[in-house]
Amino acid sequence: MTAAAPRSLTPASPAASAASLPALEVSALSHAYGPRRVLHDVSLRVMPGEFTVLLGPNGAGKSTLFALVTRLFDARQGSIRIFGAALRQQPGVALAQLGVVFQQPTLDPDLSLRQNLAYSAALHGMSRAEGRRRAEEELARIGLLERAGEAVRRLSGGQRRRVEMARALMTRPRLLLMDEPTVGLDAASRSFLLDHVRRLCREEGLAVLWATHLIDEVDAASRLIVLHAGRVRAAGGPEQILAEGGGGTLRDAFARLTDEERASEDRTSEERAGDAREAPP
Ligand SMILES: Nc1ncnc2c1ncn2[C@@H]1O[C@H](COP(=O)(O)OP(=O)(O)OP(=O)(O)O)[C@@H](O)[C@H]1O
Numbered sequence: 266m267t268a269a270a271p272r273s274l275t276p277a278s279p280a281a282s283a284a285s286l287p288a289l290e291v292s293a294l295s296h297a298y299g300p301r302r303v304l305h306d307v308s309l310r311v312m313p314g315e316f317t318v319l320l321g322p323n324g325a326g327k328s329t330l331f332a333l334v335t336r337l338f339d340a341r342q343g344s345i346r347i348f349g350a351a352l353r354q355q356p357g358v359a360l361a362q363l364g365v366v367f368q369q370p371t372l373d374p375d376l377s378l379r380q381n382l383a384y385s386a387a388l389h390g391m392s393r394a395e396g397r398r399r400a401e402e403e404l405a406r407i408g409l410l411e412r413a414g415e416a417v418r419r420l421s422g423g424q425r426r427r428v429e430m431a432r433a434l435m436t437r438p439r440l441l442l443m444d445e446p447t448v449g450l451d452a453a454s455r456s457f458l459l460d461h462v463r464r465l466c467r468e469e470g471l472a473v474l475w476a477t478h479l480i481d482e483v484d485a486a487s488r489l490i491v492l493h494a495g496r497v498r499a500a501g502g503p504e505q506i507l508a509e510g511g512g513g514t515l516r517d518a519f520a521r522l523t524d525e526e527r528a529s530e531d532r533t534s535e536e537r538a539g540d541a542r543e544a545p546p
Pocket residue numbers: 298303321322323324325326327328329330445478
């Protein structure tokens with residue numbers, strides 16, 4: 266996660282050729298905690314400029330997926346590529362393109378906004394001057410530059426989330442992961458974050474994977490990946506999710522796709538199929 270190439274893509278830039286590659290490509294990824302498998306053969310893609318909502322109820326496996334993509338855990342089964350770079354084989358190249366806002370807040374409340382960002386810039390190998398310049402740019406974009414010298418603890422929850430996003434964007438990542446970033450925020454703070462991120466997708470080609478359990482964070486331009494009980498239940502635009510989820514409203518379709526009974530029926534039939542494959546002739 267070092268300072269990477271500028272996010273804006275011009276046709277002649279080397280980054281432009283990477284624009285046709287998926288920003289994130291996860292293939293047949295599985296993960297277990299001890300004997301308990303919590304991700305089952307997950308495959309998904311996020312393309313540059315796409316705002317993709319990873320929608321799943323509590324326990325679906327969203328944070329586990331993020332932990333694998335950020336290499337907190339080693340992905341032993343399946344593969345993960347970031348702009349074509351395989352995470353296991355080329356971790357430095359892959360992670361240099363990635364920014365992350367984790368579910369748990371990680372700002373130091375006693376440091377100022379500027380100090381928190383400077384600290385992160387130093388960890389990413391930026392010079393002091395560059396770190397300061399980038400911090401000011403990102404704080405200005407989220408409307409908090411005037412408060413740069415204040416301690417984080419004086420900010421509201423929504424403002425803290427904005428600072429975390431500014432920090433993640435300082436290295437100019439081309440793929441941004443956000444894990445339940447709106448939990449506990451009021452409606453105005455939520456829509457600020459959503460609008461800001463969607464604008465970065467539209468105007469700068471940023472690819473975003475936004476994990477949430479809230480269906481109302483989906484808009485008509487979003488792509489969706491519905492994850493439930495560690496499996497991708499549906500993926501595509503809202504129309505496709507409606508079709509796969511049996512129509513009605515998006516909320517109805519999501520409820521059906523994440524229905525426990527249906528999930529366990531599918532598990533049972535997959536297990537039966539697995540048994541049949543493994544049975545001797
Ligand atoms: N460190 C761990 N050890 C054992 N099991 C875990 C661990 N972390 C998560 N799990 C289990 O893995 C499953 C997926 O959890 P995960 O946190 O990835 O889901 P999630 O979709 O992010 O849910 P939430 O929104 O509640 O955080 C859950 O059943 C959870 O209990």
